[in-house]
Ligand SMILES: O=c1[nH]cnc2c1ncn2[C@@H]1O[C@H](CO)[C@@H](O)[C@H]1O
């Protein structure tokens with residue numbers, strides 16, 4: 518069974534349930550879906566066969582906003598307001614982070630993501646060269662941004678520019694088709710207009726994505742209006758940061774005109790319901806306005822210090838429930854749309870393919886346990902996936918046709934858990950001594 522992780526060749530997932538029908542999924546040697554349907558096995562001479570009976574296949578999930586290595590901060594500080602939480606707890610501890618911490622924290626995040634069906638993620642953090650090592654080894658896809666924070670200081674800005682340029686050069690030099698670089702201006706309250714403009718220009722010049730926090734709290738909006746005379750989305754736009762390559766996380770306090778602006782600019786808006794509820798940001802993303810505007814609404818978990826897990830199956834449920842509750846509409850964000858947010862919309866945001874189970878798409882595939890209680894009965898796959906199951910129902914995960922987890926086994930799990938726990942403990946120890 519172990520060689521399924523290293524075996525290369527064409528593959529057949531035989532007799533698997535997709536949207537209520539039993540089909541075969543044929544995967545070619547390049548890791549692309551060659552065919553899907555009752556006769557798909559005829560399209561290839563499979564080297565590897567995965568038994569799909571008792572399995573439901575869905576496209577691989579895409580986490581469009583996280584800080585992966587914050588797994589090390591899981592449970593370190595909870596139940597606090599955002600500004601206090603960041604400035605009194607999170608940032609002081611992050612000041613002691615090392616590259617090794619980010620490596621093991623990101624490995625743990627990748628393990629957790631694979632175990633809950635995620636095949637690609639959009640990350641913003643520090644020591645991202647080491648995050649790239651972790652992603653490389655774990656086999657999923659990632660877009661990696663250095664979290665650019667200049668706090669209005671010219672000297673700090675110069676250092677952030679250097680760090681951003683270094684990461685982009687590093688990622689390009691790796692030539693790993695699964696790993697992309699992005700530019701990561703943290704937010705309008707931590708980056709000066711000069712910093713934001715530099716980020717926008719550099720991203721444009723490099724043809725890479727912009728990853729930013731936007732309108733997470735009401736305070737962010739009132740402070741931005743007081744300082745710059747305009748709301749955060751307008752401010753970001755004037756600095757050139759709103760583009761079809763932009764992923765804006767949270768988008769809770771956008772007004773209707775800002776939603777239209779995001780739609781016009783072709784921005785991807787990443788909904789992070791668990792983090793928003795936990796930090797009581799007190800307003801849900803206006804999904805209905807963003808959807809009407811044509812913005813690409815996708816899904817993210819945010820980091821493990823504000824979630825505190827990376828389970829997108831759970832997150833789909835939070836999104837569908839929060840939207841209904843907040844906007845008083847039983848019909849808003851139905852299950853099928855929640856699945857699309859976590860799959861095709863996420864794939865569009867990160868440029869990783871169509872994010873669907875179709876011929877010609879990359880074989881980014883999740884097999885859920887059809888015999889798990891949460892999948893009985895199977896009246897409707899989308900419904901069970903969003904409302905009943907969590908990551909525990911994920912059995913097998915493929916990324917570009919490569920098996921990352923099979924029957925819940927991920928190679929190297931024991932070492933990752935041991936080393937990440939040790940790194941977290943040592944990090945807190947260093948902070949306490951300081
Ligand atoms: O919800 C959040 N809002 C704003 N900042 C956050 C949140 N979660 C994590 N970070 C912070 O963003 C930086 C990423 O490079 C880190 O400092 C991380 O702690």
Ligand SMILES: [Zn+2]
Pocket residue numbers: 582583584730766819820
């Ligand atoms: Zn965040």
